[in-house]
Amino acid sequence: MKSKIGAFLLCFTALAAADNYPRQPGIDVQHYVFRIALADDTDEISGDATVSIRFVQDGIASFALDLASPANGKGMTVTTVTGPGPLTYTHRADRLRINLSAAPKAGELRRFEIKYHGIAAGGLHMLKNIHGERTIFSNNWPDLAHQWLPAIDHPYDKASSEFIVTAPARYQVVSNGRLVEQIDLGDGHRTTHWSEAAPIPVWLDQIGVAQFASRHFGRAAGVPLETWVFHQDRDAGIATFEEPTREAIEFFSDSIGPYPYAKLAAVQAAGMGGGMEVASAIFYGEKSVTGRPAFGLVAHETAHQWFGDSVTEKDWDDVWLSEGFATYFALLATEHYQGRDAFVAGLKRSRTAVFRAEDRLPGVAVVQTKPWTGIPNAIVYQKGAWVLHMLRGQLGTAKFWAGIREYYHRYRDGNASTTDFRRVLEEISGQDLGWFFDQWLYRAGSPVLEGGWKYDATARKVAIDLSQVQPGAAYRLPIEIGIGPRVSKIDMTQRQQHFEIPCESAPGSVELDPNTWMLMSAKWGRR
Secondary structure, eight states: OOTTOHHHHHHGGGGOSSOOOOOOTTEEEEEEEEEEEOOSSOSOEEEEEEEEEEEOSTTOOEEEEEOOOOBTTBEEEEEEEEOSSOEEEEEETTEEEEEESSOOOTTOEEEEEEEEEEEOSSSEEEEEOTTSOEEEEEOOTTTTGGGTSOBOOSTTSEEEEEEEEEEETTOEEEESSEEEEEEEOSSSEEEEEEEEEEEEEGGGOOEEEEOEEEEEEEEETTEEEEEEEEGGGHHHHHHHHHHHHHHHHHHHHHHTOOOOSSOEEEEEETTOOSEEOOTTEEEEEGGGOOSSOOHHHHHHHHHHHHBTTTBEESSGGGTHHHHHHHHHHHHHHHHHHHOHHHHHHHHHHHHHHHHHHHHHSTTOOSSOOSOOSSOOHHIIIIIHHHHHHHHHHHHOHHHHHHHHHHHHHHHTTSEEOHHHHHHHHHHHHOOOOHHHHIIIIISOSOOEEEEEEEEETTTTEEEEEEEEOSSSSOOOEEEEEEETTEEEEEEEOSSEEEEEEEOSSOOSOEEESTTOOOOOEEEEEEO
16 A cells, blocks of 8 residues: 555554454454445445354354444444354444354354444445545455454455445446456346455455446456546546556566466545555555556555565564565566666655654554554555665575565465564575564664765775764664775674775775665765
């Protein structure tokens, strides 16, 4: 997601502490079928969900699904819950607890049907788009799916899913996966059935309902490509999305591994800015359809299809595995298509954003191990991206890409943690990366250097003095030094260090980190 703009950004306040969602290790949801009926004369929805659950432990007497309770005229009212054998249920405090009369055996698969209705307080919005037409769009990020869907509303549990949406026939409905069928019911309504075969976290189960211009524009890397934009914006949508989508999916498929879903659609969505990485059907803010190629935005959201959607963080403390990855891989796509200068310019903008965020949010690290004091967007996004960039510098580009491809291959359609990612890179590179992950992901702040250089004509050396002046212990900093066209590397491990580099004649300048590999601020010059 691109910087979690507007209302989407504010949603993260719900996760204001380290992730403590109550997991249920005894169950594993395998599949959801969400049947949703929508109307124009009311914002109330009618829902009928079938949830297929694998019981992975013996003796499970009850389990819970997240579903918003009725309050202040909104929320969902459950009318029936049925399943194999007799059962009872309670619905309060946004938890639908289902009590079983007979505990299933480990490995047993059971299906439960929940019928409900209500007006969503969040997660699903009925609103007018920029052209004044009524639309309906979901916005589940990060934990708002339960406002309208009974589900496990956390990324640790992933399942395949289907949406069967009945709405007035003037609308088109777009969602995850493959379009199964459309049925005109003859009463002014149409039922649209989408099916997502790959397991995804429920916050990615989304629908868009509007008067769309739907266009198929061939394939890239073997993947069907589509645009779904408001009918007034058909031509602008083609120019905004089609070329960047093709470029992004081709680059990431070649560099990372096969695309994980049945299609890739670009969807113009009302009520949001930036983008949302809905699996196989990316939602883009309605004002992003400008008629100019939105390369950076599209590359970011497309990268999420691999990282965040297919390889999903095990909990929200590791959200950098989604957002930091998408931010850096958008830069890598920029490097591939637009060249090194554009890539470095993006890195420098990201570095500035990191330092501003760290000033605003002291004590906040990339990986969350204590309560957040705010929304650390630039720390998770831009600093997370810089961590990957420095890993590339530490490992070398070839081993970095080999590690990325193995990480995706190993955790595709599953969940991963920062520790899992580190383990893969250590296996590929043969390096112990504990020090690197500790100082860049679990430590707050960034290094601050002061120093300078002078030329010793007698010894024919460039003498360099550097000090780390940030609070706390010294960082380990492998830093490049550019002396004319020649680049040397020093390894700074102390708060103050002196280095000498042989040089036959006095250089015109000596540059610290000439190739932009290190996240640091520095005061540097000739002494």
